Amino acid sequence: xxxxxxxxGPYLFWSVSFxxxxxxxxxxxxxxxxxxxxxxxxxxQITTAENLKALGLSILLSLVSTVVCLLLAYPLAMILSQNxxxxxxxxxxxxxxxxxxxxxxxxxxxxxxxxxxxxxNSILEFLHLxxxxxxNTPAAIILGMVxxxxxxxxxxxxxxxxKIDPNVLxxxxxxxxxxxxxxxxVTLPLSIPGVISGITxxxxxxLTTFVISDLLGGGKIxxxxxxxxxxxxxxxxxxxxxxxxxxxxxxxxxSMAMVAKYDKEDGGAAF
Amino acid sequence: MSSKLIDFxxxxxxxxxQTVLDDLNLYIRENEFLTLLGPSGCGKTTTLRILGGxxxxxxxxxIFDGKDITNLPPNxxxxxxxxxxxxxxxxxxxxxxIAFGLKIKNKSRQYIHDxxxxxxxxxxxxxxxxxxxxxxxGGQQQRIAIARAIVNEPKVLLLxxxxxxxxxxxxxxxxxxxxxxxxxxxxxxxxxxxxxxEALTMSDTIVVMNQGYIQQIGTPEKIYNEPxxxxxxxxxxxxxxxxxxxxxxxxxxxxxxxxxxxxxGFGQNTPVDVVIRPEDIDLLKPxxxxxxxxxxxxxxxxxxxxxxxxxxxYEWLVHSTDMFPVGTEVSIxxxxxxxxxxxxxxxxxxxxxxxEE
Numbered sequence: 001x002x003x004x005x006x007x008x009g010p011y012l013f014w015s016v017s018f019x020x021x022x023x024x025x026x027x028x029x030x031x032x033x034x035x036x037x038x039x040x041x042x043x044x045q046i047t048t049a050e051n052l053k054a055l056g057l058s059i060l061l062s063l064v065s066t067v068v069c070l071l072l073a074y075p076l077a078m079i080l081s082q083n084x085x086x087x088x089x090x091x092x093x094x095x096x097x098x099x100x101x102x103x104x105x106x107x108x109x110x111x112x113x114x115x116x117x118x119x120x121n122s123i124l125e126f127l128h129l130x131x132x133x134x135x136n137t138p139a140a141i142i143l144g145m146v147x148x149x150x151x152x153x154x155x156x157x158x159x160x161x162x163k164i165d166p167n168v169l170x171x172x173x174x175x176x177x178x179x180x181x182x183x184x185x186v187t188l189p190l191s192i193p194g195v196i197s198g199i200t201x202x203x204x205x206x207l208t209t210f211v212i213s214d215l216l217g218g219g220k221i222x223x224x225x226x227x228x229x230x231x232x233x234x235x236x237x238x239x240x241x242x243x244x245x246x247x248x249x250x251x252x253x254x255s256m257a258m259v260a261k262y263d264k265e266d267g268g269a270a271f
Numbered sequence: 272m273s274s275k276l277i278d279f280x281x282x283x284x285x286x287x288x289q290t291v292l293d294d295l296n297l298y299i300r301e302n303e304f305l306t307l308l309g310p311s312g313c314g315k316t317t318t319l320r321i322l323g324g325x326x327x328x329x330x331x332x333x334i335f336d337g338k339d340i341t342n343l344p345p346n347x348x349x350x351x352x353x354x355x356x357x358x359x360x361x362x363x364x365x366x367x368x369i370a371f372g373l374k375i376k377n378k379s380r381q382y383i384h385d386x387x388x389x390x391x392x393x394x395x396x397x398x399x400x401x402x403x404x405x406x407x408x409g410g411q412q413q414r415i416a417i418a419r420a421i422v423n424e425p426k427v428l429l430l431x432x433x434x435x436x437x438x439x440x441x442x443x444x445x446x447x448x449x450x451x452x453x454x455x456x457x458x459x460x461x462x463x464x465x466x467x468x469e470a471l472t473m474s475d476t477i478v479v480m481n482q483g484y485i486q487q488i489g490t491p492e493k494i495y496n497e498p499x500x501x502x503x504x505x506x507x508x509x510x511x512x513x514x515x516x517x518x519x520x521x522x523x524x525x526x527x528x529x530x531x532x533x534x535x536g537f538g539q540n541t542p543v544d545v546v547i548r549p550e551d552i553d554l555l556k557p558x559x560x561x562x563x564x565x566x567x568x569x570x571x572x573x574x575x576x577x578x579x580x581x582x583x584x585y586e587w588l589v590h591s592t593d594m595f596p597v598g599t600e601v602s603i604x605x606x607x608x609x610x611x612x613x614x615x616x617x618x619x620x621x622x623x624x625x626x627e628e
Contacts, residue, residue, distance in 0.1 A: 167358040170325050171416075173345040174352045175372035175423065185371070189362045 029242035042243025051227055051244065055251075058224040061138055062206035065145035066153075069202045070195065072146070073153035077194075078187075080154075081161035099151050107144055107215045114140055114216070136218035144212040149205060153198035160194030161187070196259055204252055224248055275334075276301045276426065276459055277322065282331035284317055291317045292328070293483040299427075299461060304453050306462045306470040309480035310506070315463045318480075319429050322461065323352045336426070346375075350427040351420035356436055357412040359404040365391075365415055366400035372423040390418035393452065410441045417452065427459040434469065446472050467507045471495060479503050500613050504546040511549065511588055515612075517541045523612060526583040528562050530605060534612040544613045549590040551609035554580070560602030566595045 033039045045051060080091060098106060113119045114135040121131045134140045164187065172182040210225030217223075224244070231241035277299040284292040292314045299305050307315035320326040321333060324345035332341040340348060351372070360368050366387050373383045391397050394414035404412055413433055420428055430449075434442045450473055453460050464470055470477050471491040479486040479494060479502075487499045498504035501512050515525040517537040523530050525545055537543060557563045564582025571577075576594050580587040582603055595601055 165356070165358055167354040167356070168360065170323075170345065171352070171354055171358040171419075172360075172371070173325075174323060175419070176346045176375040177371075178344075178346055181375060186360060190360075 026242045026245055029238045030246045031243075033239060042239045043247055045240050045243055046247045050222070051224070054222045054227045055224045055248075057138070057221070058207055061141055061145065061223065062203050065142050065149065065206045066199055066203045068142065068146050069150050069153040070198065073150060073157055073198065074195075077154050077157040077161055080158050081164075095154070096151060103148065104211065104215075106148065107212055110140070110144055110147065111135070111215050114143075135216065136220055138217075138221060140216040141213050141221060141223075144216045145202075145206045145209065148212065149202040152201040152205075156197035156201065157191060157194040160191045164190050199259060200256060203255070207252065208248065274301060275299070276303075276336060277461075278334040279318070279321075280332050280334065282318075282321065282328045282333065284314075284321065284326065284328050291483055292321075295331070295483070295485065297478060297485060297488070299459060301426075302457060302459055304450070304460045304462065304473055304475045306464060306474040306477050307480060308464060308467060308470040308477050308506075309486075310465055312482070313480040314483040315465075315480050316431060319352075319431055319461065319463050322427075323350065323429055324348050349425055350429060351423050351425040352429040352431065353413075353416050353420050353433045355432045357404075357409075357416045359412055359416060359419070361404050363404075364400065365396075365402050365404065365407075368404065368415060369419045369422055371419065376423075386422045390422045393421070393455065394418045394448075409437055410445065413437065413445065414448075421452075421456060425458065427461060428456075430460065430462045432464055433462075434464075434466075442469070449473060471507070479506065481506075497611055498546055498613065500616065501544050501546070504544075504611070504613070509549050509588060509590075511547045511552075511585075513545050513547070513585060515543055515545045517543045517612060521607075523610065525610075526562065526585055528583065530561060530610055531607045532610040532612060533608050534610075537612060537614065542615050544615060546611045546613060547587075547605055547609060549577070549588040550575070551605060552580075552587060552589045552591075553604040553606075554578075554589060554591060554593070554595055554601040555604050557600045557602050560604035562603045564601060564603060566597050566599045566601060569594070569597050 030042050031038055031040070033041065046055065076095075083091070111118075114132070115121070116131070116133070116135065118135070124131055134143070168190075169182055169186060172186045173179075177185060208225050210223060210229045213221055213223045213226055228241050228244050228248070231237045231244065275298045279295050279297040282292055282295040283290070291312075295314070295318065297318075307318055309315050317326060321328050324340075324343060324347075328341065332339050334340070335348070335350075360371065363371070369387045369390055370383045373386060378386075387400060388397075391399060394417055396411060396414055396418070399407070399411070399415075404415065407415065413436075416433070417428075434445050437445060446469060449460070449462075462470075462473065471494075474491055476488065477491055477494045478488050481502055487494060487503045489497075494503065495507055498507060498510075504510045504512055513525055515523050517534075517540070518524050518529065519539050520535040520537075521532060523532050523534075523543065523545060532545075553560070562582040564580040564587065566578050567581045567586065568579040569576060571594075572590075575590045575592050578589045578591065578595060580589055580601060580603060587603060589603075
């Protein structure tokens with residue numbers, strides 16, 4: 001037993017030095033001011049009109065992105081889970097391939113595509129169609145979020161769907177359910193753990209991202225991630241940045257706890 | 272037995288290049304306990320799935336109660352299936368599982384409630400309404416699967432190797448339970464299994480299948496005592512299958528020795544296969560029987576001893592309650608009515624279904 005516990009040593013060292021200590025540092029900064037005195041003012045920064053707006057917009061955009069991801073991913077996961085093996089691995093490859101490319105590069109590619117004189121508009125102009133003006137708007141940010149986070153929705157849903165015994169679906173049909181009833185009463189409820197994993201894995205990174213909003217929002221649209229980034233980098237105010245981070249973290253933990261309440265299964269099947 | 276309820280007419284099915292069913296013709300009567308019996312890959316499960324509506328035959332049609340149901344989806348058929356490995360809805364309670372079909376049909380709450388009570392009583396699981404399927408043992412889950420099917424009052428219950436996942440003792444108990452259920456419900460049971468003992472115990476009619484062909488249809492007694500070919504003889508129980516010559520009516524020459532038998536109509540000097548069940552062989556003192564030989568193996572099996580007797584260059588399998596130690600000189604005697612004569616396979620198709628030794 002003792003020697004086995006020793007094996008946890010490196011992980012313990014890692015998590016203490018790179019997770020626990022930094023977290024405590026953030027907590028320290030969040031509750032102190034420049035002079036080192038105790039204060040709640042950093043946390044209260046979230047209530048300024050500008051920051052509330054950023055938080056609200058972040059929540060809205062990440063919710064919309066999550067819903068769009070879910071609507072796109074569920075049918076795709078169903079098709080993947082029903083096809084035979086050789087076809088499936090090919091489709092999965094096609095689908096996963098962009099994920100192996102650098103995240104920044106992918107987002108910058110969208111920037112190039114969507115620009116006023118970018119690739120898409122050049123093609124539209126060539127076809128004498130009206131130009132697409134979504135760069136630097138929330139729509140472009142949602143597009144970027146959906147594009148980057150879609151696989152994280154597909155995989156957990158796909159994982160639960162392939163594990164459903166086909167005979168369970170046959171049994172529903174056998175008992176008189178048509179294909180729509182079978183989906184609503186059997187497939188969908190059985191896939192809920194995967195859906196919840198997927199929502200978690202899309203909503204959290206979407207809520208905290210600042211790169212996507214930076215690149216596709218043109219710096220004009222501030223999400224909460226951007227506000228935090230700016231307070232660290234541009235304003236060099238670690239105290240406010242830490243305070244906002246802490247508020248966001250509590251918010252995420254609370255929303256995940258709410259989601260988990262609906263997830264009676266043990267944590268879903270993702271990864 | 273009454274009229275034909277189900278009729279398979281020239282049904283064929285292939286997956287890619289592999290033919291699973293080849294021109295199957297089979298009718299099933301009302302109130303029958305019919306078993307499709309055969310080794311894996313013989314087409315028995317495919318036959319059941321075609322009847323359940325989960326597969327469509329490539330050619331031919333399925334008639335149910337006078338109507339062609341070949342292309343009817345499963346939810347429109349008046350039959351229910353009990354699946355291998357239960358296939359219960361794990362996200363629902365036992366009561367919700369059983370109520371599934373009834374809710375789809377918009378039955379009243381009171382009706383559903385009564386039906387759940389009745390079904391649970393029928394399968395001896397009263398009081399399990401609010402349990403979840405995962406908290407039940409395999410045998411209990413299987414009985415819930417049966418209850419879930421029969422509350423819909425199907426005309427036919429299809430059972431796809433329902434006892435396959437259970438242990439021996441439970442399997443035997445469930446066999447009696449199924450016979451009781453069938454008698455109480457008074458409906459047709461179509462049962463798929465590869466277990467010959469299950470088939471012999473429960474069935475009114477056994478259909479022995481191999482490689483997509485029906486080998487023999489008959490009562491358990493008929494299938495066991497009068498197998499039509501070497502495959503059936505070998506698959507159902509143990510047997511001595513020996514090449515022989517039918518000298519004339521009522522006389523067959525086995526391993527060069529003439530044996531009187533009761534079969535007629537095979538012609539004169541026709542090559543045939545004979546099957547002799549090991550328990551039908553009597554061992555006598557040397558010289559008293561038809562062929563003399565020596566005991567080469569002896570195993571105690573509980574109810575009987577299993578022996579091998581080398582006689583005329585053939586190892587005879589013998590079951591007897593009397594023990595003859597290895598090396599004993601004995602003589603083999605078989606009563607005429609215990610010798611079953613089968614015609615040799617003629618076509619290549621029939622050859623293909625022969626037993627691979």
